[in-house]
Amino acid sequence: MEEEKRKGLRVVLFPLPLQGCINPMLQLANILHSRGFSITVIHTRFNAPRASSHPLFTFLQIQDGLSDAEIRDAPTSNVMSLLAQINLSAESPFLDCLNKVLLESKDSSEKVSCLIDDCGWLFTQTVSESLKLPRMVLCTFKATFFNAYPTLPLIRAKGYIPLPDSEAEDSVPEFPPLQKRDLSKIFGEFGEKLDPFLLVVVETTMNSSGIIYMSCEELEKDSLTLSNEIFRVPIFAIGPFHSYFSAASSSLFTQDETCIPWLDSQEDKSVIYVSLGSVVNITETEFLEIACGLSNSKQPFLWVIRPGLVLGAKWIEPLSEGLVRSLEEKGKIVKWAPQQEVLAHRAVGGFLTHNGWNSTLESICEGVPMICLPGGWDQMLNSRFVSDIWKVGVHLEGRIEKKEIEKAVRMLMVESEGEKIRERMKVLKDEVERSVKHGGSSFRSIETLSNYLLSL
Numbered sequence: 001m002e003e004e005k006r007k008g009l010r011v012v013l014f015p016l017p018l019q020g021c022i023n024p025m026l027q028l029a030n031i032l033h034s035r036g037f038s039i040t041v042i043h044t045r046f047n048a049p050r051a052s053s054h055p056l057f058t059f060l061q062i063q064d065g066l067s068d069a070e071i072r073d074a075p076t077s078n079v080m081s082l083l084a085q086i087n088l089s090a091e092s093p094f095l096d097c098l099n100k101v102l103l104e105s106k107d108s109s110e111k112v113s114c115l116i117d118d119c120g121w122l123f124t125q126t127v128s129e130s131l132k133l134p135r136m137v138l139c140t141f142k143a144t145f146f147n148a149y150p151t152l153p154l155i156r157a158k159g160y161i162p163l164p165d166s167e168a169e170d171s172v173p174e175f176p177p178l179q180k181r182d183l184s185k186i187f188g189e190f191g192e193k194l195d196p197f198l199l200v201v202v203e204t205t206m207n208s209s210g211i212i213y214m215s216c217e218e219l220e221k222d223s224l225t226l227s228n229e230i231f232r233v234p235i236f237a238i239g240p241f242h243s244y245f246s247a248a249s250s251s252l253f254t255q256d257e258t259c260i261p262w263l264d265s266q267e268d269k270s271v272i273y274v275s276l277g278s279v280v281n282i283t284e285t286e287f288l289e290i291a292c293g294l295s296n297s298k299q300p301f302l303w304v305i306r307p308g309l310v311l312g313a314k315w316i317e318p319l320s321e322g323l324v325r326s327l328e329e330k331g332k333i334v335k336w337a338p339q340q341e342v343l344a345h346r347a348v349g350g351f352l353t354h355n356g357w358n359s360t361l362e363s364i365c366e367g368v369p370m371i372c373l374p375g376g377w378d379q380m381l382n383s384r385f386v387s388d389i390w391k392v393g394v395h396l397e398g399r400i401e402k403k404e405i406e407k408a409v410r411m412l413m414v415e416s417e418g419e420k421i422r423e424r425m426k427v428l429k430d431e432v433e434r435s436v437k438h439g440g441s442s443f444r445s446i447e448t449l450s451n452y453l454l455s456l
């Protein structure tokens with residue numbers, strides 16, 4: 001009966017144009033579609049999702065104000081600046097597009113239930129209010145991080161930065177389990193420029209009809225309760241649904257499938273998978289340190305080197321021929337991997353990651369312990385949970401040095417300490433897996449969300 005009612009309802013989704021935001025939005029689209037809703041995805045020209053991979057959804061592209069040259073240079077540009085620019089330019093095209101969808105629905109039997117968009121859009125609450133359409137927020141971070149949005153300006157103003165070495169490992173009293181040394185990478189070059197952005201996000205979220213998290217009670221029950229108290233809107237934690245709806249179909253880059261036969265030729269749990277996601281950049285010196293660390297570890301590795309990852313380089317040119325030869329003896333380098341399939345492969349025993357929330361969840365879902373090398377923002381917090389709270393990984397503490405990398409890889413992959421981490425990861429994986437199974441916390445939350453969308 002409820003399923004029948006949902007059949008006459010359409011939900012409009014609007015992801016932020018980043019791989020780490022598109023993946024969870026399209027997973028949500030799949031979840032809602034499987035519950036009977038029709039789906040329209042409005043998207044920017046920049047990082048447009050591949051419509052052909054989702055024939056059951058309607059895709060509508062809007063102008064984002066970026067020039068062809070800006071789009072071409074995006075892999076090596078500052079992504080935060082691009083997003084700020086799009087946030088300024090896309091409001092009016094978005095309003096026109098959404099208005100058109102609503103007008104069309106007036107003439108059809110199918111009604112639009114609500115807009116669901118990323119918490120990083122600054123204008124969507126105003127637009128949806130002007131069109132009298134309820135709006136829900138998809139938060140692609142861990143709830144603990146989003147909960148800190150209202151307090152981040154206060155923490156910044158407290159002046160923990162610059163920090164004396166003696167206090168580096170102290171916890172941030174307003175934001176456990178973060179350590180004071182993590183703060184400089186959260187505020188980065190933006191500093192106080194972040195405050196107005198955070199304020200708008202908090203305000204518009206509080207005016208929204210609810211928050212959806214790709215997370216679950218098993219990972220952060222208290223944070224989810226707190227989120228409800230802070231933002232005073234309904235909260236739905238519906239993840240991680242990776243095993244049901246893979247992120248692979250929403251990949252913006254071509255995935256190098258030769259990884260899989262290469263992994264097939266490796267021993268069980270012997271390979272360390274290395275990827276720093278779609279946005280993080282490293283310097284040439286850091287790149288060479290990682291290369292030497294992996295080579296010296298003597299452990300097989302699969303390394304994703306995204307074009308644009310290394311600042312000032314197109315791809316792997318900073319590696320000498322000799323180093324490439326020695327890397328190829330034990331490892332494989334690709335530009336982009338089918339990450340979920342890789343993590344699920346029996347040969348993969350560890351993940352050297354930047355701890356983006358998607359990568360962290362995917363690793364937990366596949367029970368792969370991590371080496372944490374966060375690059376900034378929420379990654380600083382995710383990595384603390386991985387290493388200090390759940391204890392399912394080792395933290396490099398920002399030391400991108402060959403000896404440290406070699407030591408961490410060997411510790412995780414061959415030493416007894418690594419075995420203990422692996423056992424803890426197995427327990428966490430099983431708990432999280434239960435949440436999405438029939439009757440589990442996320443499973444129930446999806447049901448509640450579906451009924452809530454019906455009621456809007």
Ligand code: UDP
Pocket residue numbers: 018019020021023247248251275276277278279280304335336337338339340355356357358359360362
């Ligand atoms: N990913 C992938 N292939 C790669 C590296 C990453 O498919 O070689 C996917 C990964 O599975 C994840 C997303 O890209 O779903 C990255 O999101 P995350 O939140 O981890 O990091 P971000 O890229 O946003 O920093």
